[in-house]
Amino acid sequence: MIKKILINFKRYWFLMTQLILRDFKVKYKRSVLGVIWSLLYPILMMTVMAIVFSQMFRFKVEGINYLVYLMTGIIMFNYFSEASHAAMTSVVDNFLLINKVYIPKYIFPLAKCIFVGINFLLTLIPWLGVIALSYAGLGEYTCHFNINYLLLPYVFLCLFLFTVGVGLFLSCVSVFLRDVFYIYGIVTTIWNYLTPVFYSIEILPTKLQYLMRFNPLYQFLNTTRTIVVYEQTPSLATLGMLGFLGLAAVAIGSIVFKKNQDKFIYYV
Numbered sequence: 355m356i357k358k359i360l361i362n363f364k365r366y367w368f369l370m371t372q373l374i375l376r377d378f379k380v381k382y383k384r385s386v387l388g389v390i391w392s393l394l395y396p397i398l399m400m401t402v403m404a405i406v407f408s409q410m411f412r413f414k415v416e417g418i419n420y421l422v423y424l425m426t427g428i429i430m431f432n433y434f435s436e437a438s439h440a441a442m443t444s445v446v447d448n449f450l451l452i453n454k455v456y457i458p459k460y461i462f463p464l465a466k467c468i469f470v471g472i473n474f475l476l477t478l479i480p481w482l483g484v485i486a487l488s489y490a491g492l493g494e495y496t497c498h499f500n501i502n503y504l505l506l507p508y509v510f511l512c513l514f515l516f517t518v519g520v521g522l523f524l525s526c527v528s529v530f531l532r533d534v535f536y537i538y539g540i541v542t543t544i545w546n547y548l549t550p551v552f553y554s555i556e557i558l559p560t561k562l563q564y565l566m567r568f569n570p571l572y573q574f575l576n577t578t579r580t581i582v583v584y585e586q587t588p589s590l591a592t593l594g595m596l597g598f599l600g601l602a603a604v605a606i607g608s609i610v611f612k613k614n615q616d617k618f619i620y621y622v
Contacts, residue, residue, distance in 0.1 A: 366457065366458060366461055369457065369461065370461055370464070370465050370468070373461070373462070373465040373469075374465055374468055374469045374472070377440075377465070377466070377469040378469070394480075395477070397480045397484075399428055399432075415554045415556075417495065418495055418497075418583045418584065419488050419492075419494065419495045419496065419497050419583065420494070421484060421488075421492060422484055422485055422488060422497050422582060422583055423579060423583050424551075424552055425480075425481055425484055426481070426575065426578055426579055426582060426583065427549070427550065427551035427552060427575050427579075428551060428552075429474065429477045429478070429481055430513065430571075430574060430575055430578060431546060431549060431551050431571060431575070432477075433470060433471070433473075433474040433477075433513070433517070434513065434516075434517050434520075434571060435542050435546070436470050436473075437466060437467045437470035437471065437474075437517045437521060438517055438520045438521050438524060438538075438542070439538065439539075439542070440466035440467075440469070440470055440521075441462075441463035441464075441466040441467055441517075441518075441520075441521025441522070441524060441525050442463075442521065442524035442525055442528050442534065442535065442538060443525075443528065443535065444462035444463045444465070444466045444521075444525050445459060445462050445463065445525045445526070445528070445529055445618060446525075446528060446529060446532075447462075448462050452618065452619065453619060459611075459615045459618060460522060460608070460611055460612075460615075462525065463518070463521040463522050463524075463525040463611075464518060464521075464522075466521065467514065467517050467518045467521050471514055474510075485497045485499070485582065486499075497582060497583060497585070498585055500581075500585055502581040502585070502586070502587050502588075503581060503582070505581055505587075505588065505593070506578065506581060506582075508593065508596075508597075509574065509577050509578055509581075509596060511600070512574070512596040512597055512599065512600035513574045513596075513600070514600070515600030515601060515603060515604050516570060516574070516599050516600045516603040516604075517603075518603070518604055518607065519600070519602070519603025519604040519605070519606060519607035519608070520603055520607065521607070522604070522607030522608055522610070522611040523603075523606065523607040523610050523611070524538060525611070526607075526610050526611045526614050526615070527610075529614075529617075529618050529621050530614075530617075530621055545569075545571065548566075548569060549569055549571045549572055549575065550566070550572060550575065550576075551575070555572070555576075570599050570603075573592070573595060573596060573599065574596065574599075577592055577593070577596060580592075
């Protein structure tokens with residue numbers, strides 16, 4: 355099965371790149387700044403949320419740079435949210451193409467996750483810039499670049515795999531149940547507040563802190579913050595958990611998608 359997927363991936367690579375380029379053209383069509391918005395958006399969002407939560411609601415995490423803490427949560431959760439939403443609608447949005455020619459249908463949600471992933475990589479530039487500016491006094495504490503940063507590509511890859519798995523599952527379910535489009539919007543809003551994007555897990559009651567560990571996105575955010583904000587090395591068990599979450603999500607999403615993809619033509 356893996357060999358077949360790799361062969362199809364190579365065969366339809368050109369189509370996938372065209373889908374990704376199309377998404378870029380559509381997203382930034384008639385935009386003066388274009389792709390620069392991928393750099394400005396996380397900075398503007400961080401600025402607004404920093405003012406709201408640190409000044410108005412007085413949120414603060416003792417002993418660390420709250421700006422870096424906050425921006426880490428924003429860009430990682432936003433990637434998952436945006437990519438999974440885009441992947442969810444990808445099959446339905448391309449029903450005309452699916453009905454005309456044979457194309458491996460998993461290409462559509464995968465292309466969406468890659469497209470949003472490219473934007474995510476661009477947002478890492480201002481994120482690293484904020485970390486670098488902490489040396490110049492941006493924020494109360496300094497975040498030091500360290501050897502553990504070499505683990506970040508692995509963490510981001512695991513997050514990508516987890517997102518692809520969720521995207522495959524949602525894109526399949528949404529073909530048969532369009533209500534998912536609206537339900538998932540509510541789910542991600544709730545998920546956002548249940549994930550410590552802008553607050554520390556320490557402010558929660560002990561029981562909720564324990565339950566938080568079953569939140570996959572908490573694991574990804576916490577591991578990244580362990581490296582960047584707390585300047586510590588994640589345990590092998592934690593790194594293994596991230597790999598398990600990514601591979602398990604892809605496996606479940608792929609199985610559900612493959613089992614039902616032949617029925618798509620009757621519903622799209």
